[in-house]
Amino acid sequence: MTVSNPTPLTSDADWWRSAVVYQVYVRSFADSNGDGIGDLQGIRERLPYLRDLGIDALWLTPFYTSPMIDGGYDVADYRDVDPMFGTLADFDHMITDAHALGLRIIVDLVPNHTSSAHPWFQAALAAGPGSAERERYLFADGKGEQGELPPNDWESIFGGPAWTRLDDGQWYLHLFDPAQPDLNWRHPQVRAEFEDVLRFWLDRGVDGFRIDVAHGMIKADGLPDVGFNSMTTGQRQSELLGKGRLPYFDQDEVHDIYRAWRPILDSYPGGRMAVAEAWAETPQRLARYIGPDELHQAFSFDFLDATWSADSFRKVVDTALAESTIVGAPTTWVLSNHDRQRHVTRYGDGAEGLRRARAAALLMLALPGCAYVYQGEELGLPEVLDLPDELRQDPAFLRIGESRDGCRVPIPWSGELAPYGFGPEGSELSWLPAPATWRDLSVAAQTGVPGSTLELYRTALRIRRAHPALAITGGITWLETEPGLLAFSRTAGDAVLTCVVNLSGVPALVDGYGEPIVASQALTGQDAGHLLPVDAAAWFERR
Ligand code: GLC
Numbered sequence: 001m002t003v004s005n006p007t008p009l010t011s012d013a014d015w016w017r018s019a020v021v022y023q024v025y026v027r028s029f030a031d032s033n034g035d036g037i038g039d040l041q042g043i044r045e046r047l048p049y050l051r052d053l054g055i056d057a058l059w060l061t062p063f064y065t066s067p068m069i070d071g072g073y074d075v076a077d078y079r080d081v082d083p084m085f086g087t088l089a090d091f092d093h094m095i096t097d098a099h100a101l102g103l104r105i106i107v108d109l110v111p112n113h114t115s116s117a118h119p120w121f122q123a124a125l126a127a128g129p130g131s132a133e134r135e136r137y138l139f140a141d142g143k144g145e146q147g148e149l150p151p152n153d154w155e156s157i158f159g160g161p162a163w164t165r166l167d168d169g170q171w172y173l174h175l176f177d178p179a180q181p182d183l184n185w186r187h188p189q190v191r192a193e194f195e196d197v198l199r200f201w202l203d204r205g206v207d208g209f210r211i212d213v214a215h216g217m218i219k220a221d222g223l224p225d226v227g228f229n230s231m232t233t234g235q236r237q238s239e240l241l242g243k244g245r246l247p248y249f250d251q252d253e254v255h256d257i258y259r260a261w262r263p264i265l266d267s268y269p270g271g272r273m274a275v276a277e278a279w280a281e282t283p284q285r286l287a288r289y290i291g292p293d294e295l296h297q298a299f300s301f302d303f304l305d306a307t308w309s310a311d312s313f314r315k316v317v318d319t320a321l322a323e324s325t326i327v328g329a330p331t332t333w334v335l336s337n338h339d340r341q342r343h344v345t346r347y348g349d350g351a352e353g354l355r356r357a358r359a360a361a362l363l364m365l366a367l368p369g370c371a372y373v374y375q376g377e378e379l380g381l382p383e384v385l386d387l388p389d390e391l392r393q394d395p396a397f398l399r400i401g402e403s404r405d406g407c408r409v410p411i412p413w414s415g416e417l418a419p420y421g422f423g424p425e426g427s428e429l430s431w432l433p434a435p436a437t438w439r440d441l442s443v444a445a446q447t448g449v450p451g452s453t454l455e456l457y458r459t460a461l462r463i464r465r466a467h468p469a470l471a472i473t474g475g476i477t478w479l480e481t482e483p484g485l486l487a488f489s490r491t492a493g494d495a496v497l498t499c500v501v502n503l504s505g506v507p508a509l510v511d512g513y514g515e516p517i518v519a520s521q522a523l524t525g526q527d528a529g530h531l532l533p534v535d536a537a538a539w540f541e542r543r
Pocket of ligand 1: 073
């Protein structure tokens with residue numbers, strides 16, 4: 001690739017505080033070699049697209065050596081690239097080009113569990129009960145006369161017991177799939193290994209880490225029962241995620257791990273950061289993951305559960321801003337990711353869902369803090385709901401019938417026929433099929449088309465970068481409105497930017513906010529004020 005108009009990285013060590021981070025689900029982003037699977041070289045070729053979109057950084061989901069039982073969240077070698085995605089040299093080329101374009105790279109780190117194909121787990125299997133090799137994982141004897149019952153009542157997040165029994169009689173813990181055995185983080189070798197893995201990728205130039213299951217590494221002493229599970233009371237333990245306490249999540253000791261990691265990150269120049277995928281009982285407990293001696297951010301997932309209503313959205317914003325005040329760290333905003341149904345579909349699907357998703361984007365991008373954009377949301381992609389069961393690959397689908405494959409369908413880039421330019425010219429393969437309706441949603445179909453979702457994102461991201469009122473990381477001021485509307489301002493000196501969202505179900509007169517500079521649907525009216533259509537949002541400016 002030739003890099004035109006290089007915009008070198010800024011030296012700002014606080015870049016992550018107001019960044020827009022684009023999540024790349026590597027397998028589904030761009031396929032450079034025509035095998036139907038996205039890869040690192042594919043990302044490299046599409047970097048100019050991301051630069052032009054106006055994002056600051058990419059977060060890449062795991063691309064490490066893996067049997068791919070859980071889409072790569074089952075890592076067999078933390079220091080290498082799976083051949084499916086390319087080579088370490090591809091990674092190096094990709095990150096060099098990204099940096100030359102002013103884009104930072106965040107990689108996913110999966111420390112709670114390894115793949116069962118990891119050499120440590122293979123050694124543990126071979127060495128047998130009581131061996132030193134088993135101490136790096138959580139092996140235990142079962143209950144019952146013959147040890148035939150699991151050691152406790154813990155449940156896998158993917159459903160079923162969190163324990164699997166081996167032929168030699170012992171059980172091992174896996175909070176996710178049986179192919180993802182949990183590590184024993186009280187073992188010094190485990191700690192040393194991951195500190196080394198951090199350095200390995202920092203040395204290769206990564207700008208940050210997304211920490212998978214960051215709340216999970218330490219389990220309560222003695223592995224106590226939860227007291228209920230789907231088998232006993234019908235209630236799944238995972239329903240307590242983000243709401244209650246579980247003996248296998250959010251234990252105080254987990255913070256020691258991050259206090260050891262932070263000096264490693266800080267010892268590298270340029271503001272290397274880490275963001276936690278953490279679930280905790282209260283905002284206060286979630287805030288404990290963030291701070292000058294732990295991680296830089298924790299995802300705020302509340303938008304993922306918010307329904308389309310002014311009250312619900314306002315509560316999400318207020319809660320997240322209050323959380324960030326507790327620790328003095330910026331908020332993070334997430335409308336979609338690779339684990340949840342895409343927000344176009346959550347908001348009603350079809351034309352209504354798309355309208356609302358576009359409005360939600362303007363809301364999110366006007367808020368202070370860091371916004372995470374999931375690949376394809378800038379195209380307005382909906383969830384693919386009708387994938388044939390035999391093509392679904394999510395391990396949770398096999399265990400509890402819940403599948404995250406519908407948000408992981410390869411991105412449509414161009415052309416008339418599926419997979420719409422996902423692979424090189426003429427390639428017909430894609431690991432999941434794109435629906436026929438995606439022809440009109442491709443990057444090429446939307447580029448330069450006024451009013452397209454892609455151009456809406458580009459415009460909003462350009463303004464977000466340039467506008468003084470959005471450049472600062474301060475708070476927001478809510479404005480009084482008619483019921484069903486949300487309006488807030490951000491101010492820098494004389495410059496005021498106001499974002500108004502109409503969730504009222506009827507067109508709303510929006511007057512006195514200044515000049516409209518971007519709208520998710522065209523405003524009507526003029527002299528007597530502007531009319532903001534149903535399910536629309538707009539930004540207004542006054543200087
Ligand atoms: C995280 C990931 C998810 C994965 C799980 C197990 O929640 O986002 O995709 O299945 O961890 O690693």
